[in-house]
Structures are given as structure tokens and as C-alpha cells.
Amino acid sequence: MNSTFDLFSTKEKIASAYSPDKKAVIVEGDCLSTLKDIPSNTFKLIITSPPYNIGKVYEKSVKLEKYLTSIEPVLDELARVLSRSGSLCWQVGNYVEKGEVFPLDVFYYKMFKERGMKMRNRVIWHFNHGLHASNRFSGRYETLLWFTKSNHYTFNLDSIRVPSKYPGKRHFKGEKYGQPSGNPLGKNPSDIWNIVIRDWETSLWNIPNVKSNHPEKTIHLCQFPIELVERCVLALTKEDDWVLDPFSGVGSSLLAALKNGRRAFGCEWEKKYVALAHERINSLWEGRLRYRPLGKPIHQPTGKEKVSQTPLEWTQERWKS
Numbered sequence: 001m002n003s004t005f006d007l008f009s010t011k012e013k014i015a016s017a018y019s020p021d022k023k024a025v026i027v028e029g030d031c032l033s034t035l036k037d038i039p040s041n042t043f044k045l046i047i048t049s050p051p052y053n054i055g056k057v058y059e060k061s062v063k064l065e066k067y068l069t070s071i072e073p074v075l076d077e078l079a080r081v082l083s084r085s086g087s088l089c090w091q092v093g094n095y096v097e098k099g100e101v102f103p104l105d106v107f108y109y110k111m112f113k114e115r116g117m118k119m120r121n122r123v124i125w126h127f128n129h130g131l132h133a134s135n136r137f138s139g140r141y142e143t144l145l146w147f148t149k150s151n152h153y154t155f156n157l158d159s160i161r162v163p164s165k166y167p168g169k170r171h172f173k174g175e176k177y178g179q180p181s182g183n184p185l186g187k188n189p190s191d192i193w194n195i196v197i198r199d200w201e202t203s204l205w206n207i208p209n210v211k212s213n214h215p216e217k218t219i220h221l222c223q224f225p226i227e228l229v230e231r232c233v234l235a236l237t238k239e240d241d242w243v244l245d246p247f248s249g250v251g252s253s254l255l256a257a258l259k260n261g262r263r264a265f266g267c268e269w270e271k272k273y274v275a276l277a278h279e280r281i282n283s284l285w286e287g288r289l290r291y292r293p294l295g296k297p298i299h300q301p302t303g304k305e306k307v308s309q310t311p312l313e314w315t316q317e318r319w320k321s
């Protein structure tokens, strides 16, 4: 079945309450109360970037302990609504207080373990852009924790392979001597994902971060690149499975799910973000959503761009000394 074609011909309205026959649901309001209405074992994938408690416009910064305690009831509900063969991907950065760094994934690891989850990967999401620190090394990565509810889970490696660097490599001994040693579909993308802000920045995992010159950019400050979620959707779910983002913002996770023939459920309490998510989903269904295609190669600087050249002033300074 060509799910993309199917999807575009559906033009179904986005529902505001869960029902097993829906394709896309967005509920405006607090995710905790929304989740309480969902049957257990519903979602094959839960993927989100929760509020980080760093004082973004959509959140109030509180003491770390208080933040973590307040999110516990949501984690209980997520563990309940995740299907027995399901996966949960939790993307976080650091909480910083008076210059001290608290890596949120360390705290979350313990919290999910207490709920019986098993970790499969701690993915490093690396990017080459951000604030320049002066009292410590500049932070250039966040993490994505992938947990499963049981030992029986979906992992479609072939759907997310990436081109290998040396496809021409061959076995040099043994029974397979002389035969190609790699996989014709490419290699496992590994647990280091590189997210760059602009196409000219180099990458390890080649998913550009969502910033101002990115085709997906909206007014939301902490948007997921659709491409990043797509990789998880393709690897961890099958067509028609339900994907949940309990903190869905402008709907990037929902788009990644719908674009690949999955069902999507989002919770978001900011009206303006819900409206934007609706708009983006409708444009996906109408074939006019701008997004960065999964696996599109990153533009490499040639050295001729002004930004990749050493400022003339710096060169002249050197001559003086």
C-alpha cells in the first residue's frame, strides 16, 4: 500500500478526542488529564521533548526537585498507555542552576527504570551551533533516551539505514572471502545523531536542527526537526500504529507519524501551538508542507563562502605582531 498517497486522499479532520478509528488527534489542555482518558497499552511509540524547566516562554522555571516530582504522574500515565511491545523516546538537555549543570537524562533514566522500562539506546544528538560558554565548554549535544516496555519490540533497521562510507569493502578472509562485507541498503545509523542548524555546518548524523533558515521553522522555540522523529517512527512502529507526543507543541512528531502512514496523537496546552499544529497537518495532507526530507545530504562549505573565511582584520593583526 502506498501510505503517502492514501494519506493525501484522506483529508480527514483532526479530532480533539481519542477514538480508535481516527488518524490524527490533538487535545488542547494539560496532558495529564488527557492521558487519564486513554485506554492502557494504546501507543506503539511515545516520543517527546518534555518541558526542560529552563524558563522558556511556555514554562515556569522551578527547583529541579519540584520539576521532577511534578512530572512523575505524567510518567505513570505514559507507562500505562504505552503498548506492551512499545517504545518511548525521551529527548532532553541540561538543567542549569547557578552555573551548575544537571543532566536531565540521568534523572529520567532512574524514573523510567522505576516504571519497569528497559533502555535500548542513549542517543547523543549532536549539533554544531548554540550559545558560546565562557566558564565551561560550550554545550553541543542533547540526548534521546530510547526505552521499551518489554523485551518484545519493533526495530526495523532496514528502513533507517544510511549510506555506508566504504560500500566497496570486502571480506578479506574466510568463506565469504572477496564478497562485499557491508549491507546493500547501507549501515546502521549508530547512536550519535548530528543535528546542525544550517546546512553548511558539518554533521555526524546529518539531521539539521530547526532554526531560522530551516524550511520547518515556526514560532515555537524548541521545535523537533521532523526528520529526527521520522527516524524513530520508521524504526520503532509499523503502518497504522499510534504515535503519541504528550508535549506536542507545533506538532512535529505528529507530522513525522502521519507522513509515514501512522496515526498521531498530541497533547498541548498552548492554544497558539495547537492551531499551528492543525495548520501544519492540513498542509501535509494538502501536499504543501515544507520540510527537510529524511536523509537529505548536508551542504558542505567549499571555503569560498564569506562565513568560512578568516576575517581580513585578523590576518592583518597577525602581520603587525
Ligand SMILES: C[S@@+](CC[C@H](N)C(=O)[O-])C[C@H]1O[C@@H](n2cnc3c(N)ncnc32)[C@H](O)[C@@H]1O
Pocket: 029, 030, 031, 032, 048, 049, 050, 051, 052, 058, 220, 222, 223, 224, 225, 246, 247, 248, 249, 250, 251, 252, 253, 267, 268, 269, 270, 273
Ligand atoms: C519542548 S516543547 C515541545 C515542542 C515540540 N517537540 C515541537 O516540535 O513543537 C514542550 C511543549 O509542551 C507544552 N507543555 C508543557 N507542559 C504541558 C502540559 N502539562 N500539558 C500539555 N502541554 C504542555 C509546552 O507548551 C510546549 O509547547
